[in-house]
Amino acid sequence: MRELLRLCVVLPCYNEEDTLEYSIKTLTDVLAALHEDGSIGKCYNVVCVDDGSKDGTWGMIGRLSDRYGRGRVCGIKLSRNVGHQNAIIAGLEHVAGRCDAVVTMDADLQDDVNAIKEMVQKYRLGCEIVLGVRRDRKSDSFAKRHTANMFYELMKSTHTPVIPNHAEYRLMSCNAVECLLRYGERNVFLRGIIPSMGFKSDVVYYDRVPRKYGKSKYPMAQMLNFAVEGITSFSIRPIRSIFLVGIVSLVLTLSVGIYVLAAILLGRTYPGWASLILSLWFLGSLVLVALGIIGEYIGKIYLEVKARPRYFVESVVGEQV
Ligand code: UDP
Ligand code: MG
Numbered sequence: 001m002r003e004l005l006r007l008c009v010v011l012p013c014y015n016e017e018d019t020l021e022y023s024i025k026t027l028t029d030v031l032a033a034l035h036e037d038g039s040i041g042k043c044y045n046v047v048c049v050d051d052g053s054k055d056g057t058w059g060m061i062g063r064l065s066d067r068y069g070r071g072r073v074c075g076i077k078l079s080r081n082v083g084h085q086n087a088i089i090a091g092l093e094h095v096a097g098r099c100d101a102v103v104t105m106d107a108d109l110q111d112d113v114n115a116i117k118e119m120v121q122k123y124r125l126g127c128e129i130v131l132g133v134r135r136d137r138k139s140d141s142f143a144k145r146h147t148a149n150m151f152y153e154l155m156k157s158t159h160t161p162v163i164p165n166h167a168e169y170r171l172m173s174c175n176a177v178e179c180l181l182r183y184g185e186r187n188v189f190l191r192g193i194i195p196s197m198g199f200k201s202d203v204v205y206y207d208r209v210p211r212k213y214g215k216s217k218y219p220m221a222q223m224l225n226f227a228v229e230g231i232t233s234f235s236i237r238p239i240r241s242i243f244l245v246g247i248v249s250l251v252l253t254l255s256v257g258i259y260v261l262a263a264i265l266l267g268r269t270y271p272g273w274a275s276l277i278l279s280l281w282f283l284g285s286l287v288l289v290a291l292g293i294i295g296e297y298i299g300k301i302y303l304e305v306k307a308r309p310r311y312f313v314e315s316v317v318g319e320q321v
């Protein structure tokens with residue numbers, strides 16, 4: 001069994017002032033217990049990434065860092081809100097090379113912290129990536145559960161390599177993190193990229209509980225955004241499907257043409273307002289949908305070509321162990 005001497009836990013935090021005290025206490029207790037039973041070495045710590053919070057999150061991270069020892073809890077403050085995915089990348093970049101493995105998870109600890117133990121065991125047995133997968137979606141609202149299912153179905157149909165019910169809770173070895181950081185793209189969709197990286201991987205099942213403190217930062221609009229982001233950053237099938245729709249619509253137009261010709265020859269023409277207006281609307285919307293999909297990809301190319309930095313670190317608190 002290989003050793004895990006240095007373990008880091010990265011928590012992206014956006015307006016998490018209310019939850020951090022509870023989360024850090026719970027996490028450090030779990031990590032201390034893991035150290036006690038010999039699963040990990042004595043160099044373990046929690047890195048909170050303040051993703052441009054508007055509440056007192058950064059002050060809270062500073063206080064917790066002082067309370068738990070500056071090596072145990074540290075924080076990096078990003079200059080503005082860059083979103084969940086980029087905040088995770090910022091955390092990973094910060095700890096890369098300074099630890100043997102990293103666990104990323106949401107700051108509200110909705111994902112069962114006790115699964116870290118199993119993740120660590122799998123790492124020690126040789127896994128480079130261990131994905132946390134929810135057993136079910138009982139703790140989600142009706143709307144969230146159903147939109148999530150639709151999201152995974154859509155992902156499957158576009159051949160995007162996602163593991164259903166796996167979110168951002170996972171353990172990665174230092175090597176896997178360094179490889180991940182070589183992906184230069186701006187439109188990051190970690191839960192698609194990471195399972196597609198290869199490496200010896202495994203999953204750990206856990207139950208997700210409702211959020212204890214604070215509220216969700218993923219309203220419906222954000223989730224939709226995330227779904228479009230996920231699909232278009234991985235698959236060009238939607239663009240291809242436009243081509244297919246175009247062919248089908250051409251064939252349809254041809255048969256309509258034959259029908260119209262026959263009607264004219266037989267002298268059976270009607271005042272065609274209804275069919276005209278219908279086809280105008282139909283074709284008009286088809287063109288708009290097609291343009292929309294193409295626009296989504298062109299937008300992505302635009303962002304990638306600019307290759308802007310993903311984030312800026314404004315300040316750092318606490319020392320890395
Ligand atoms: N988060 C972030 N930046 C954002 C939005 C969210 O870093 O712009 C973090 C948030 O602090 C939390 C995680 O992403 O740690 C997941 O967010 P949340 O718990 O609100 O999502 P939900 O569990 O409701 O899907
Ligand atoms: Mg949450």
